[in-house]
Amino acid sequence: MRLEPVANPTLARTLGFPVIALALTVLIGSSLSMLAGANPFATLGLILKGAAGSRFALLETLNRATPLIFTGLAVAVAFRAKLWNIGAEAQLYAGAVMTVLLGTGALGWPSGLLLPAMAGAAMLAGALVLLGPAVLKVRFGVDEVVTTLLFNFVVLLFVSMLLEGPLKDPMGMGWPQSSRLIPEARLPRIVEGLRLHWGFALALISALVVWVIQSRTTLGYEMRAVGQNRQAAEFAGIPVGRVILKTALLSGGLAALAGFSEVAGLKGNLTLDISPGFGYTGIIVAMLALLNPLGVVVSAIFVAGVFVGADSMSRAAGVPTYIANIMLATALLTMVLAIALTRFRVRRG
């Protein structure tokens, strides 16, 4: 068996395989829910209903998609330049810490000034977190997969220390959590009475900005060139090291916005569990989107929908929520396969 490239894939090909992949994901998900003793159709229905069956459910899904758009963008930007940033989780927490530092009363500014300042400071913190591994990569050739991955644990322990010490809420009954943000430091809700906040709008704008950067700016051209063929980029005089550092700053900043948006938009304070692995899930989101920044929005909403839907299904049908993880893993694998199949034809022999 071998693969032969397809020069110009047809529309049926480009759409058909992903649809089959999705169907396969659903099939595997339902078979597993059968194993758990539930009616597979009912389970699916419940997941769908939980994810998008009502205004509340839909907004909840978009809420959950918000941090995933940011981390997905962070990963997409970095991977496009072949900077393997596995540390979006650490950058997210760096952004969250910055948000809390500025938003709990340190600055008594009105919202219009305070929120941009917090977002900017969060981005800076996230950018600096990724800058370290990027400098090590550029200067000494240190593998950034290892450094960014391990840095996640370092940062998480550091945040844990902060929450047990300097940032600990004196009114928190001893829980490892920060004080709450002042009202001026909260991102307002888009729809009054519902949980969806302006972080979601910020995420959409970010996706658009990243898309414009990649396709319309000189920096975007440089980032793509470095990612596709570093040797040719170097020969053509593209400052490869500097481009990687700039990519790192952008990627780290985007991931940090996830932390800012979660703290200022949703939670109101910092705890150690504000991210159930958004940084890692961002990799899935970015890969499903083929690293396309606009695709990241769609895939983040899909991934969030599966999580939110599975949560609600689990309460109703008694099937463990782990099924969401399985379905996402299946979706990723089948989707990667589907993409390969749109580009290559399988031949026997």
Add this chain to the structure above:
Amino acid sequence: MADELRAQEVVLRLDGITKRFGALTANDAVSFSLHRGEVVALLGENGAGKTTLMNILFGHYTADEGTVELFGQPLPPGTPRAALAAGVGMVHQHFTLADNLSVMDNILLGTRPLWSFGFDRAAARARIVQLARDFGLAVVPEHRVGNLSVGERQRVEILKALYRDARILILDEPTAVLTPQETDALFVTLRKMVAKGLSVVFISHKLHEVMAISSRVVVLRHGKLAGEVATASTDRHKLAELMVGAEVKPPELRESIPGPALLTLQNVSTPDHGNAPGLKTANLSLHAGQITGLAGVSGNGQTALADLIAGLERPVSGQMALHGEAPRNWSPRAAMDAGIARIPEDRHKTGTIADFTLTENAILENYSKAPFSRRGWMNWRAARDFAQQVITRYDVRCPGPETRIRLLSGGNMQKLILGRAMEPGPKVILANQPVRGLDIGAISFVHGQLLAARDRGAAVLLISEDLDEVMALSDVIHVIYEGRLSPPFARGALNAAQLGQWMAGGGFDGETHAA
């Protein structure tokens, strides 16, 4: 009588092969046959469809129409394994060897089932050595492929095919990477093969080689069969005409009017990189209105010199001067800004970005400058216009500027690189193997451009492993040997044999060797 008998033994027959890539028809109803014990040359320009045709035969591509017959049996399409089993061996233009394995392991790779124990390596080795001896392919089975020269790698590729009992050998541009001596050795091997009843398809666009080795010539032009002639009944001019469709003229050389030195090296040394030697106290000056040729056997420091001038390498000692001044912060950007046009040795790895479009590749060296970039924003319209201009002026054959460059043939890729480098009107031109692997049409085009640049007053450094090319074009020749540069020799001062002695290291001793 013998001829008639031979004519009956058709080992390979291609019938009406058609292959399209989108709008491009790479092969248009091509038919030809190969007989036992003959070398058929497949001749054609870049993009004429030679490689595509052979990839169809070997099963890398499937033809849209037409059939392939091997030894009288139809060959199932799209299966290299079937082609292998039927006795077809292919040596690709870009070798398919594993650098980290030994010669022997490379040859054995894929010949054994995954789970086979008690394999007799000694017997396999003996067989390889025997084959190598029979066909004059000197290799050491234990050597690591990564350390071998290009010529040796090619011998390994051929052995790989022979070890699998190939009875038909397809060689895709086999001499493009060889020195004249290596080419001669290859021809000796091919003659031995033919004498033993093997058949060879020799893909090339070098006419004198085709004349020297083949018994028949099949000419492709724009994907169509342009003619099929017995080598004995034709000559170079007729073949060239068949190939490009019009009479080709050798480059006219006007007397050069040398101007001031634009780039000089004084006792410059650069670091070694593994097996690749750096420059050793090299002296060189490139004069305006002159082509300076660099002759030498591959791997003697040509890369070091090219990297230095291209801005990728800095001298560790000695002085480099551009227009009389020592450049500061030497880099690729600085080199381009100083008016140096660079044609890199490897157009796939360093010259282009495979998945970028022609437009994106055309502006690769000047993407950050107006009109392509203003205040950090790309102007794609200007980029596309520039790409279109290069495509038109340099005759780049392609479906359009938005095509990904990986779909172009080597010659068309090279024309784009040439156009991109020459459009700004450079003062110094670094042409590193500018015509390696190109056909006559493209070669004379590239040479014409270099000569025109010379006549405009540019200083050209022509690095080539093809001594004929260096001698034909250069006003001044240096020979490079183990990183050392010979003194300059004026055109015609030394003949090929004398230059050959310098290339082998004679004449260098006692000069700079003491250092």
